[in-house]
Amino acid sequence: MTEYQERIINWLRELKEKEKPTEVISFYNGLPIRTRVNVLDVDDSGKFVHWNFTPKLQLAVEETGKIFTPFFDKLYKTSRMLESPVIYYSKDFMETTLPKPTADGRFNREYLRISVSDTLPLKAKLIVNNKTVEATPIDISEGGIGLLIPEKDLESGEKVHLIVEFPSCRTAETEGEVVRVENTSKGRRTGIKFINPSKAFQNEVNRYIMARQREIMNQIRMLAE
Incomplete structure (x- = not known):
């Protein structure tokens, strides 16, 4: 010892x-x-x-x-x-x-990264070199989003245009950069860093994160009561 x-x-x-x-x-x-x-x-x-x-x-x-x-x-x-x-x-x-x-x-993360739920789903697509790539959001933070992409469309360092649809049905767009790519059984787990997101985009992300935190804490309270 x-x-x-x-x-x-x-x-x-x-x-x-x-x-x-x-x-x-x-x-x-x-x-x-x-x-x-x-x-x-x-x-x-x-x-x-x-x-x-x-x-x-x-x-x-x-x-x-x-x-x-x-x-x-x-x-x-x-x-x-x-x-x-x-x-x-x-x-x-x-x-x-x-x-x-x-x-x-x-x-050590700069931002809280929270998972996406079935009850508060997100939709996303990327535009890369005039090609639209459909993606499934799996987690999100104030600094970026994690996506599952079925095909090997993206590589680390690539710039993308990101469009996200929130549970409110509002959409918001920003530029992004691929910072992480990992092969999984469900597809390519791809991390996108937001690049100079607008205030409107950031507000939508923050509202979503707060809603997910409330949802999670309600689940925890139900067990604790």
């Missing part, structure tokens, strides 16, 4: 002894779900941690399979986000492996 792991274990055992709750984060549809839970036990080997569980975490844990916890290392006076895979959970109990430093990119 490393010295760093020992400091994490000591921190967890101190939380248990003082019955002091700590912040726990998980993700559901891209939205960080935050709550506070107590450490119930750390096993003698230091490999497993028991926490109390709250229904607020249920959907996020089912989707993400892990929780994240901010840890302040007193020795070096630095903060680090830790992650713990969830092994088991029930109504009021959760078991994880020992938290370890995470490299999860969701904590």
